[in-house]
Amino acid sequence: MMIVMQEQATEEQIEEVTQSLAKLGFDVHRSTGALRTVLGAIGGNRTFDQRLVEVMDGVSEVHRITEPYKLASRTFKPERTVVQVGDLRIGGDEVIVMAGPCSAETEEQVGETAAAVKKAGASVLRGGAFKPRSSPYSFQGLGEDGLKMLRGAADDQQMKLVSEVMDISQIELVGKYSDILQVGARNMQNYTLLRELGRTKKPILLKRGISATIEEWLLSAEYILAGGNSDVILCERGIRTFETYTRNTMDISAIPVVHKLSHLPIVADPSHGIGIRDKVAPMARASLAAGADALIIEVHCNPDQAMSDGAQSLYPDQFDRLMGELRIIAPAIGRSICRESLHGKALLR
């Protein structure tokens, strides 16, 4: 922590601040300049509320000098984390594609969509059974019935499954069927949930909150890591901006920034990131070109009849075309699209 004193700060005020910090366990170093004195406080508590110093007499500004997260940082772990889901490696040389419907609706819909995305090259099936909806009157998902449909289709296609958990009361149930547990954007700071997920053994796909900074997102990951679960996959899914033409603004820059700050893999979700079908493919291509470790894309065998998010779901043939474009781009970042996906070779679960 750096404490910049006011130009007119007195020697007594400087001494007072120094003593207070020393009592709190900081080593304090003093730099006296022509106009101002600056104190460097090193050590102390990572979660110290710097505003307590800001309100002291004679203090002009206070700056933090360490990231508030630790386990999630590159400083702590310089090499990239690869999250292993059965044979699949998320964060390795191959880019993984996850695809499927927003919600499980019927066995046919789930089965047909899963077959189509597998054929095109996806290796993880996505789909929700518990849906967080901004209106209490919207479709809220099929619950366990939905999970059964999804698991069945994933098994048929030899795919992995990712599905959302909204509350600690659902962890066990969703964990029974799903290979990866998803935390939605609205729950990114549901700390009770995050803490509990830190105690599970399943990989967690943690979506970024709609107006969260990258630091807050990594702090939420820290809750899971601190609980003992090191398999966290970050997911960029669009942030809120002033633009009204798109549903959200996909923050593509989060991809290289996360790779710089953290060792955790990052997945791009262009479907929620932009929210309207005809822009999903450009944003998916852009995400890959920026270095995403994986993509998660909404595909529906019949989007016009979808019970949720139909307007941002791709038709199977659009998804297939997109996969072809992704294969062209991958070498530009020294990677390939997961070969299992390309060749459709059986994955042992």
Added chain:
Amino acid sequence: MMIVMQEQATEEQIEEVTQSLAKLGFDVHRSTGALRTVLGAIGGNRTFDQRLVEVMDGVSEVHRITEPYKLASRTFKPERTVVQVGDLRIGGDEVIVMAGPCSAETEEQVGETAAAVKKAGASVLRGGAFKPRSSPYSFQGLGEDGLKMLRGAADDQQMKLVSEVMDISQIELVGKYSDILQVGARNMQNYTLLRELGRTKKPILLKRGISATIEEWLLSAEYILAGGNSDVILCERGIRTFETYTRNTMDISAIPVVHKLSHLPIVADPSHGIGIRDKVAPMARASLAAGADALIIEVHCNPDQAMSDGAQSLYPDQFDRLMGELRIIAPAIGRSICRESLHGKALLR
């Protein structure tokens, strides 16, 4: 819903959209202009995803024409709601002041602070026992011990108590001690929690999410109202903007806007709204002048030693001075500060 067709839309496309909407239960009215055709779709489902129409051929734009919330709206209930907490009336002619520490820390701290704020004119004690913290390494609250301290101090001072509940697993416990249950900003869209609170009998103080629109906030209130609990108090506590000098930007305009759109009372929280002690009083005065039904303010008997939010907590004498200023302002909006508060007369709980 209004569907604006493209200028070059064909008669077939217009017919196709009309038929689809009719099938979905809408009455469709057509306006044919010189350049464009506009369709008005009335009825149908309040939660219909309008993007499904946006992606149809020939469609240029779609606009919703009803608020997506119902029970929370002035259209549904034109007269203002008064939330009764024992003898206290929140939303009536008298403005209610809630005050107290961020967190319960010790019996002395809670007791001393409660006595001070009561003496200055507050009638509800605020204080947390479960704290949502962005870092897993920060102080997380005392739990039930904290609730006991708060209840004890509230009873000693004949005050009501408001305290936060973070998860459905805490509802029963917090409800045992607290008169009003608070939902924090980070949980504004924790729908599992909101739904469960709809089934309780306690008044709910619902904080606005840090980047939530007013519409989203009212939709979250709708979850509680739809569950059968009509005692919802909205709380403005600052939104995120680009300003870095303040912690949040208090959206004072939310006060008159909420009063226009909804019948629910609104409380202003200038402590979180601005986040730094010396600006709390100006923002409290501004909130009252804009028409707030109540204020909730952090006060600590010894802010420099506070375990959380000390930098935004008022000293007791600052709070006392502020109460005097508020009494000058209240008549400008045709109100008074709660007389119980002024005269310190016993409130029967």
Added chain:
Amino acid sequence: MMIVMQEQATEEQIEEVTQSLAKLGFDVHRSTGALRTVLGAIGGNRTFDQRLVEVMDGVSEVHRITEPYKLASRTFKPERTVVQVGDLRIGGDEVIVMAGPCSAETEEQVGETAAAVKKAGASVLRGGAFKPRSSPYSFQGLGEDGLKMLRGAADDQQMKLVSEVMDISQIELVGKYSDILQVGARNMQNYTLLRELGRTKKPILLKRGISATIEEWLLSAEYILAGGNSDVILCERGIRTFETYTRNTMDISAIPVVHKLSHLPIVADPSHGIGIRDKVAPMARASLAAGADALIIEVHCNPDQAMSDGAQSLYPDQFDRLMGELRIIAPAIGRSICRESLHGKALLR
């Protein structure tokens, strides 16, 4: 400037950064901690681009330690500036009210509105002759004819006049008629214009840009001050947020923040700040309660026929009622509404 080195930074990297900074004229102080080294660089150039250090090997973070503005800061000038406009003092004990139409349209409209606002207590007439409009097809103002109408009405009512200048080519003309030159929000960073206004003798009312931080706003004031014109009045007029119900979000907190950081007076513009008539009065009251030095309010004798901004203009009787409310609030902040305004006593221009 504080340079935080990475934990794994080598001694060579630290030395390299130190030497580079010394060459650039900084005094460098070193603090060596258990985990990290921190360098304090004092002196050097106020406008040095800190990113040049951020990209050096071994550097983790860089923090600026002085405000980038100087003449606008409280550090430079601790006592508050009072801008004198004839007999009027903006920033003194009395709060000044400026009112009038958005644009000058006809002699009758300007004259009637001026008479009404003067009678209610305003002492400065506002009105535009050059209008910045987001569409090239909107009404762009009457130019010099409008200025003549405004000057005439101000003289008739013994009021001062504030009017907008959009470009350096208009400075002389607008300055011929107007007592205060206004810079609109969209021109807050039109540096060519600001630099030229620094060379005039007229007071400048500088509106905050729609997404400007307070620091950027003070830097724009610095351009004017650095040119030799010390009569700058800042004007808060609403910022852009995610809220769609209001046109802008009035940042009331900017009022106490500006008073803390700068000696310059601040005017609140609730008409643009909220953008819809029935919320103007609450926001005007809130601005005063937060400590505004002056208010600027759109009033039109016939808002329904206004050529611009009619929907946010008050009717004369609404403005009169508002003035009464403001007189109740002013004592709460130890001020009064300008007595000339109250008593309508002649102001010598």
Added chain:
Amino acid sequence: MMIVMQEQATEEQIEEVTQSLAKLGFDVHRSTGALRTVLGAIGGNRTFDQRLVEVMDGVSEVHRITEPYKLASRTFKPERTVVQVGDLRIGGDEVIVMAGPCSAETEEQVGETAAAVKKAGASVLRGGAFKPRSSPYSFQGLGEDGLKMLRGAADDQQMKLVSEVMDISQIELVGKYSDILQVGARNMQNYTLLRELGRTKKPILLKRGISATIEEWLLSAEYILAGGNSDVILCERGIRTFETYTRNTMDISAIPVVHKLSHLPIVADPSHGIGIRDKVAPMARASLAAGADALIIEVHCNPDQAMSDGAQSLYPDQFDRLMGELRIIAPAIGRSICRESLHGKALLR
């Protein structure tokens, strides 16, 4: 325009609104539903201020149904515009790369940088002689001397030149040396400047304002188009968000959105879009993958000594490597990088 009446609106109120709109030149169509009446108003003035209807009695909401811009829209001109700059075609099948230093500093710096970027494949040289800087104490550019250096280097390398114009007083001078005139983000709503540029014959590169919506950006383009200059190139250069780790957030989604709404070509500026060197390449690749018609990139022969923006300027070898990656990606969007650029064949100016 769609006017949604309140549920409780009376027949008189509906009639009043209808009559008012008819007087204003609108054709009004009425849809009477079970709960609400909706009025469709077609025709009238494109720039009509809808808030005037919003404040009428009985009105609940008003929605605009036409874009406020016309000449910039796809509705007006369905086929894409190709801006011709000598032999170069911006918006055609080949993607154009513009590169060069932030500012002209010395003849050597400009010459060396131009040679390097030309060799790597750029066909337009970028560089500033008039610099808009947020601080009055920062380097403000070399003026005409800088323009001469830039023109000289462009001629030597047979490249085109793009340079910024900050004010109407600079148009003639900059136009004398530069092939394309750039309008900076801070001037996007400097309407006096835009109107004047509409009267020139030079292509205009119009940068998006830092918090402008896409609609506002297209309205600014409309000012230029309405003046008679149809050669407008839009430039996405990052928007302001809450993220502090990056300087701006590059809005990659603006690329497909602009292509949907407008016929004008769009250039991506990843250097300003992200603001820090090591993230420029990922954002450049992402922009191309999303469909950008051109890229504009800051390159400096010696970034560590640059007088402005050195930290976001690429080293020549980084730029060269990036060009290789772009050539891999281009076929994924059915395009190629401008062949002149690849083969270095002479361009006749």
